[in-house]
Structure formats: C-alpha cells, structure tokens
Amino acid sequence: MNNPLIRKLQQFTKLSSDERQVLEQVAAEGVRQLGTREDIIREGDKPQALNLILSGWACRYKHLEDGRRQIIAFFLPGDLCDNHVFVLREMDHSVGTLTPVTFAQIPRRRIDEITLEYPRVTQALWWESLVNTAIQREWTVSLGQRDALERMAHLLCELFLRLRSVGLTQENRCELPLTQSELADAMGLSTVHVNRTLQELRAANLIVLKGRTLTIPDLDALQSAGQFNPNYLHLEHEGRHLDANE
Amino acid sequence: MNNPLIRKLQQFTKLSSDERQVLEQVAAEGVRQLGTREDIIREGDKPQALNLILSGWACRYKHLEDGRRQIIAFFLPGDLCDNHVFVLREMDHSVGTLTPVTFAQIPRRRIDEITLEYPRVTQALWWESLVNTAIQREWTVSLGQRDALERMAHLLCELFLRLRSVGLTQENRCELPLTQSELADAMGLSTVHVNRTLQELRAANLIVLKGRTLTIPDLDALQSAGQFNPNYLHLEHEGRHLDANE
DNA sequence: GTCGTTGCATAACCCATGTTAAGGCGATCT
C-alpha cells in the first residue's frame, strides 16, 4: 500500500477495504506531474479541483508587491491542498512545487460522491483539514514568539513527524529537499540567518544535515530546543511507527 | 435583525427566511455570558459544542512554557470558534475573552441537523470557516514578512472590514477594545514597540485612536501602508455597507 | 574542459525591535 493519503488517514481512523479502495481510485485518476518550481495553482485562479500530493514537496506561498515572499505551508505526500476551496470564488494565494511533484486532481464531483457514500472517509478528510489549520496556527505561534533557533528546531520536528506519519522516514532520518532560502521564506528569516541557525543546531548536535538528508540524533532534545509539543498534529494513534521500507 | 452571524453569512449567499430562522434559533439557545479575561475553552479540553460569539471580543491563544503568549486569532461578533472541532480529540489551544462576551453554545447534534436539512446554510458555514483559515494564513504572511508598521496597519484594516461586515462600524469608526499588550501578543511585538508604532501611525494621520475608538480617516491610505489586499476576506458582495444604526 | 548557475558559508556592519526602567493619568475604592 503506497498511497500516502490512506496511510495518513489511518492515523485517525481505521478504514475498510471499500473505503481504502475508493481513495486508491481517486488517487489514480487525473494524475499530473510537474518539475521543480512550477505552479500547481495561482492566486486569482478559480479552483475546480482538489489537489492531492502523491510524491514530492510543494508549498503554499504568497508574494508581496515588493517581491518579498512568505511560504505559508509545506505540502508533503498525502497532503490535500485546500479541502473544499471551491466554496471560495478565487484563490487568495498560490501553490507551487519545491521538487518534482506527482499529484492527483480530484474533481469536485468526486468529492461530493464520496461525501454522500462514505461518511467515515468524509470524517477522516475533515480531520486532515483540521490538522492542517492547526499547523497553520502553530506557525503563527512560531513566527510570533519563537526566536530563530526555536523556530528552526520546531519546524524540523514538525516535518519529521509529518513525514513519519506517511512512512517517509528511515529511523531518525528523512529527506529535506529545501534550500536555505526556502527555509528562510517559510520562517520569516534571511538566508544568512538560516545558515547561522543551522550551524548552531549542528554545533549543538541537534541535527545532522548533509545534502538533502536530515538526521535527528535525539528527537527529544530537538523537540525541547524548539519547545515542540506534538499535540497540535493530532496523531491519535501513537505507538509504533513504520519506516519507509517496512 | 441583530444576529451578526446571519449578517455575515449573507455576504456570501442570500438566505431564505427559513434559513435565517434556524440560525436565529440556534443563536438563542444555550446562551452564556462571561466577563473580561475569562476562558471559554482551554487547551486540553474535549470540545462538545461550537461557540458562536454574539457580542464582545475574544481570542484564540497559546502559552509557551516560559510565559510568552501568542494571540492566534481575534473573534468578533458573528464568529464561530472552530467549526467542527469535535472531530479532534482535544483542544490544542485556548479561547478566552478580551471584553465581556455573550456567546451561544451550539451542541454538535444541532449542527448535524442543520447539515442534513439546510444545504445552503451548510455551504455558508463552510465559507465562514474557510475565510477564517484564510485569515490565519494572512497572519502568517504578516508575522513573517511585514515590519511593525505594516503589520499594525494591516491588522487594523482587517479588523475594520470584519466589523463592517457585521454592521459594527459607524462611517469610518469602530471600537477597538484591545490593550496595547494584547495587540503586542497578537503581532509578535513588545508593548513598547506597539506603542511606538501606534504613535507613528497617528503622526502620519493614518489612524485616530482615542480610548476604545478607532477612526480611520483614509482607509485607502491605511491599506496601502499595510500592503493590505482584502481579497483574502472573500467578501463577495462588495458595494454598499450598512452602518450599525441603519 | 570552461562557463554559467545555484546553493552554501562567512564576515563586517547596521538597524528594527526588545528590554528595563520610570513617570503620568484616569478610573475606582475607601
């Protein structure tokens, strides 16, 4: 079973094979691919479909008039970009890729069908979308109150746990295909300061970051450096976590 | 008609008298009152009901271990605190009052009934909750990219337009019952710097702030000082705005 | 190969914002 959405939703509730099948099907239709740094959808567009990330990393972002950019959220495999956005007339932000990305465009009609026929799936999709808004709230806390080191540590913990919940970690390692300048845009810091901060985390042995691989030698230590409390991720089934290769 | 929720939802869609009536009814049951600086719901609680603010101001907030506090969102009359939170096991943040507040506790069962019987109301509640998450995203942009002056100007524009959409403005004036320290907790600034920033806005004739009354002599000017673009509020019916006394 | 490009690292300097501290003023209590 390789569908990261199913894997993630099962953190919240058990799904029957019927339910899993409808999700598999949905993820197999309307599959698209994009390269690095392309837009999936742009500010001003009228959203007609729901996008499900199947592989690769993307982000929600917004530009200010003078060129400053804020990355508002990261999308990992299994993430849905904006459940039910079609209620709104037009996009108030853009979604772009950070790596090559495979995603499924799920038409509105399919969502409506699922809502009618599969209440438990509907509930699980609700959960996924509420968790995403909880993540957004936590970013508000980070940007408002945490200093650069805490902010960075916090983000890395979040990304690691989110990847783990879709089986994309190996022991204490995961991919981190972000440039320092993308990290900067997400954390409201300059690239120079992101660099300083990463050095500091390395010097404290809180992370090992080489190329695109992040290793977290002591997750508890990193969590406390970032004042990280995982409760906002609402991963209700704690316990054992499966690595990618299990 | 004094129900601010109905007033707000009608920005999005017309409601029939049946639909308005069910909302009136919902807002009349389970009404509670609290004074200033009391909690409506606390981090760790299991939410059993949806809270609808009828009058007064409240906020979502979170404390860090060392006492720092971030205000994550402001709630104004007509706002619902977390649509469908009951999908989640427990609250990951608290909601507290900033002024005396009247609110209605809407039990989960009532929501389910409405969802079944009134699709247009359901749609409108969807809209309200999507707008709230759009506001949260915009706060991420403010905290990440805007400097103190822009941030402040932006927030004041947002609050003014949100109040106007529920009829709580008079011409270019509205109430602003926040202390500078509450503003500071919301904007990720120190109280001293909030004070400096307000002085600067006053000196530029962008705002008049006396007591709890905010006057905005030139909304366009304030908007451009804050790089404020109202699109994220998704107020689809532009045009004429009714003041409180009309 | 070598030329551009992209990302990482580091240094010197600077400024927006934080910190600490003190005083003022209006509301409320006694």
Added chain:
DNA sequence: AGATCGCCTTAACATGGGTTATGCAACGAC
C-alpha cells in the same frame, strides 16, 4: 481626598537578526 491599579508613554540602552558582499564547491550545458 488619598491610595491603588491598569494602562499608556517615553527614554536609554542592548541585541537578534538583516544587509551587503565575497568566496567556494557542485553541477549542467555545450
């Protein structure tokens, strides 16, 4: 009337993080 309290204001000083600039390594194009 005096005392207390919450909130606003201002000043002096400190600092986290921004800016600008430069070098260097990896990589792809041709």
